Amino acid sequence: MSGSLWLKPPTTTPPLPAPPRPAPAPDPAAAVPDPDPAGTAPDPLDALAVRLDAFVAAAVHPDEIAALLESDGMTDDHIRLAYGRNDSFELAEDLYARVRRCHPEPPPPDGGPAWAEGLGGCLLRGLVFALPGLAYVLAGPLLAGPQGRYGLPAGTVPLLAGAVTGWVWNQALSHRAYTWLGLGDRAAAARALLAGAPAGALAGTAVALFAARDGELPAAVFAAGQSLYLAAATVLLVLGRERALLAALLPLLGALPALRWDLPDPLRVALPGLSLAAACLVAARALRPGAGRGAAGRGGPPLAASVPYGLFGLGSGVLVLHAGLGDSLATGTGAVIALTLSMGPAEWLLHRFRGAGLTRLRTLTTAREFRRAVTGTLVLCLGGYLTVLLALTLAATLLWPDTPWPTPARLLALLLIGTVLWLGLLLQAFGAVTAAAAVCLLAAAAQTLEPAAGPLAAGGAAAVLAVLSRVLLVRPTAHRL
Template identity: 75%
Template structure:
């Protein structure tokens, strides 16, 4: 599993249209006519009355009632209001233009921006633009790339198969095999660091500054590798030095793989992982230790060299960026990486077939289809946003799409779990309770990723961290904690993502 944890670069959104202001008359018109010569009188004289009065000029036409400023505003904002699916979108536009409640009360006679937005929404007929034509190419063109990412997430697991005889320790801790603790500590540290680093780099990519993204990765990846190595060495017990050395290589790989995945070099990373295919014969035959070590070093070296080549644009002086997004904004993404990573680890350290290594492999392989289904939910929601005319219809359609995507992911996860169990040498068939526990972990993970993709990462991170802490404190409460986390995340998703404004 790579350190990127399946983040995607954000896209630039359209800016809200500016509200034009009507010009006001600077000076009042002169209503006094100039005096003509016949109006002048010589002092001491009196003008004789006219025998015939001049006919009155035609009276000015009645201008009628003054135009309603709300009608003028509705006419100016007709295009935007007609495409809105909820009055809150109109209120957001009014507030972004700087309309205060005092100005709205004085000019339009409404209490605030929300009341004005509701009136505008009611006056303008709904006219949504036609859905954009789907891009040329096969419908499932993006699925291939997502499956490729899922594959490169899972292939590093073969490194543990190759290194297993080299890492075997005499004494384990906490009921785990020897050497497991430094490996897990180093992996979790790498996931947290690289998740936050990926968010920062993806933010630069969303701003259209690829050299600055490379600069961020070049600056942040080495400290992440050092942090993972330091944590693994700090928790290693006597006799676990080989595991700590492997954890150092693992930290270096996570840093390099994060850079390649963020910058879209999945195929290059797949080529660097080809030497790990030598682990397949190791399932049946005992390979010499020099061959195992050579395959591991070859893959690690290839990944590191490729990452160094990809990050060369970050060395330019112009790649420093314009200050960049605040670093604190990436912290919740790191916390989500910690919570989700701990949930996966708790699924992997179990003693049952599905809750063991097979569960981790199935979860990791499922991240490819999970990523594609996240894109499908986003795409279907945007399509419904263009075609539906009421917020109620959109909520119903978004909820249906959410259930369909989540059900599809759990179906794929079930198939992968069964396939891994059948192909794993000597593994018995999974029991139904163990399979349900795995599906609960998958539900929490997919919903958390969905919330993260829509910016609600802090809530997802909090729920996952609480569930992981409960499992750590009381391992017997694992399924209950995971099920509770899945239920809370489902409620958060339904509350946040069925609103039309969440997709604008």
């Protein structure tokens, strides 16, 4: 869900001046004195600099100005005729040199420390990402059976198949709904969720049933409930109803005693069933605005634009599964818990990186200073996320029963996967979702085909994403969305 954090309504730029009209040809019969005997006719570039003064003064690099000129349709032919420069880049360099740098001060905070802005909401999202894991604790004994396929416990394959289908579908659906929200049409976002969420639940259920074999019907039924929950949670998270989702998940806290003691089977069924019913009811209520008909003739975002987000969900989801399975389910439990809980701090650090980039645009005066500052912020945010992930892994190992300490090799593999996830989310947030999805899919495919190459695949993916992030995000134009 975090890949869509940064979508917002498109901004507008000030209109560029129209090209100056040519002066009428002088009448040779009229004795008109030369209006400019010294040859000091005003340069039209001065008028353009005055009109664009605020934007040019705040620009960190001439490329920002060139992007503005080109986005307004100013062609090279027009630039040569009207301003005597060869192209938009030369014109932008002249404007950049003529206008003194003047970056506005960042707005004062509304209240509270700046570092805490949005932290509570992000931590809340991390909590609602992790709480559904208690449903597996409750249902575990009910799904027990003979050894399943691929050396996994019974029922694992249909559960994983349904979960991956839900991740792919709901990532793409979230992007489409967030795009409508960015256009200011909340009712259209609700309509997209109303149509897409039930379809995603049906798709996840169908895939889980298809993947089930003899003796795995209970797991397929649980996977159907899992798919239904993923659809409801997607609706509530996209529409900003995290607190309502948390309230719906509270019955799952009854699973905590199951970590130490056995619970009766009716209670094991009732608690997740109650949370599922509550989440679906709250989601249905949140979708009421989508029940009405949309405005006639209004076109929506292209469906193809959401496909890369679904592919990124597929790649990142498979990587998380590999982190959880590892050598055994016991050693991977702490890793999955840590990765799930870390999504809240990861989202907050993405916000901090975005905010720091905008602040640097307002306060720095050269492109070199901007590159150095953004690189430092990138290193600090990534390092902060990996520190949180490591701390959560150690805490989960201590608190979760019968979880062995991870070896240094498994810790390294987990941190590499965390690097891939965070950098992928960062690139997705800045519009480079296709590159992030491709790298994650290649790493996931390599680890699936050759599990022993997992650390190497994750390390290569982390290195590629780090280079891409450094190349793309040090450009000032990347931060002017």
